[in-house]
Amino acid sequence: MKELRAWLMLVLALLPALAFGQASYPNRPIRMVVPFAPGGASDFVARILSPKLSELLGQQIVVDNRPGASGNIGMELAAKAPADGYTIYLGNIGTIAINPAIFPNLTLNPTKDFIPISLVADVPSILVANPSVPANSVAEFVALAKSKPGELNFGSPGSSTLNRLEMEHFMKLANLKIVHIPYKGGAGPAVIGLLGGETQVMFVTLSSAISFIQAGKLKALGISTAKRIDALPQVPTMAEAGYPEMVSSSWQGVFVPAGTPRPIVEKLHAALLATLDTPEIKQRFAGGGVNVVTSKTPEDFISFVGAETTRWGKVAKESGATID
The missing domain is CATH 3.40.190.150 (Bordetella uptake gene, domain 1)
Structure with missing residues (x-):
């Protein structure tokens, strides 16, 4: 009983300090x-x-x-x-x-x-390509990839990222075979790889690519939004390109x-x-x-x-x- 009373007194003594600690956070x-x-x-x-x-x-x-x-x-x-x-x-x-x-x-x-x-x-995500890729639309890229099965590659910020799954889903819908090149450290290194020609294409977050698109260093093929965006009004949606499942x-x-x-x-x-x-x-x-x-x-x-x-x-x- 004495031990229980002592424990209760200790808890009661600590309560004001705990409350003060949270209040001052x-x-x-x-x-x-x-x-x-x-x-x-x-x-x-x-x-x-x-x-x-x-x-x-x-x-x-x-x-x-x-x-x-x-x-x-x-x-x-x-x-x-x-x-x-x-x-x-x-x-x-x-x-x-x-x-x-x-x-x-x-x-x-x-x-x-x-x-x-x-x-x-x-x-939003956007499908972008290195300027050297001879395709200026989703349809042209699909035709190119089908003519070279397994010869093209795509980058991603990592194996478990949304951008990787978006490309896997797109390949399944379009019946394409493109080699995956994952990068460590997020979108930054993957975009650098695309800019340098290590990869040909990738889905990437718009915030990571928009400045390069506007500067002409990357080609935007399609965006994953439900409708076109004001920042890039010339870029069609993936749904417009025939892939309504690619809104993400x-x-x-x-x-x-x-x-x-x-x-x-x-x-x-x-x-x-x-x-x-x-x-x-x-x-x-x-x-x-x-x-x-x-x-x-x-x-x-x-x-x-x-x-x-x-x-x-x-x-x-x-x-x-x-x-x-």
């Missing part, structure tokens, strides 16, 4: 883990988001790029961090919804090891390690929504081909993640995609 810098190298959509979103989010939270958000293993290295690092709100994770459709279906030995379960906070961005996009969202206290989750959610509602952020995102999207509540994002994991797990299985 954050009182030091916060690390935002980005599981890809600079140059891709995730890094683009993080670099634009972090200054305004820092301003609203009153503490610096430090972007920490941790690329490797199709995003698994950064994801595992974030999942194992203390659940105190000082490590947040910028996950995307690939790391959260696709990796579990591609990597049989993944040591974590994203839907259990993270608490989703909110969606923050939605990035890469979402980005903020997560924290499982076990993070609810008050911290709610504070981060409110700060993210306020950040994303500013005209400056909307304008800068739009300039890079990124759409602002948010989750009304963390629970809405949880439901979204569950549905996306089911959807893309099925696509990965049907495509036969494996780790290269």
